[in-house]
Amino acid sequence: MAQRFEGNTEGKGIKVGIVISKFNEPIVENLLKGALLxxxxxxxxxxxxxxxxxxxxxxxxxxxxxxxxxxxIQKEFDVFITIGCVIKGDTAHFEYISRAVTDGVNKINIEHQIPATFCVLTCYTPLQAYERSGNPPTASNNKGYEASLSLLEMINLMKKSEADSKSNWLRTNSFLIHAV
Incomplete structure (x- = not known):
């Protein structure tokens, strides 16, 4: 049977930075409420x-x-959450902004090897955005809440991999898996 490795959602002692857009304020504030909850x-x-x-x-x-x-240098944060909302209008602006934000956050995430959960809604209609930013927030209706859980799982998985890196956590049948 294959070995299974995953993080958990324990957040005690984890330091979180949240970068949030002010644009589409009611939606992003609901996402923030969900993430904080x-x-x-x-x-x-x-x-x-x-x-x-x-x-x-x-x-x-x-x-x-x-x-x-x-x-x-300062080790102030363990993880980040990015929160925003881009809603399609009548021009191509939606595509450019969505792509730039997605690619930018992804590149930083990989380059710095620090979990930065992507909670930037890219929706075709305001209704889609409101449906994904439920208020009051719950785990099933708010992408901010979901992002916070993903974030905690990732940091705990990464901490486990670092703590166990001298043991056999990433070693299987004498083959070392190197993740970049």
Whole structure:
């Protein structure tokens, strides 16, 4: 039988940075409520959470990059959540912003090897955005809540891999799996 490795959602002691867009405010504020609820439900202290507001979704990767670079020296955060909402209008602007934010956050995530959960809704209609940012938030109706759970699972899995890296956690049948 194959070995299975996964994280858990225990959040005690985890330091979280949240980068959130102010654009589409009612939706992103609902996502933030969901993320904060999910973190709190799983043991993350309010004192271990800092929220940074940027004007729009396009600015999320820039601030995330700055925070991750600073974090390599000061170790202020264990994880990040990015929150935003882009809704399609009548022009191609939606595609450009959605792609730039998605690619930017993904690149930073991989480059800095720190979990940065992507909770930027890219919706065709306002209704889709409201359906994904339920208020009051629950695990089943709010993508912010879901993002907080994914984030905790990833950091705990990564911590486990680091703690066990000297043992056989990533070693199977004398073959070392190297993840970059």
């Amino acid at each position: 999910g973190l709190g439900d799983n043991g993350v202290s309010e004192n271990d959470i800092k929220v940074f507001y940027v004007p729009g979704a396009f600015e999320i990767p820039l601030l995330l990059k700055k925070l991750c670079t600073k974090n390599e």
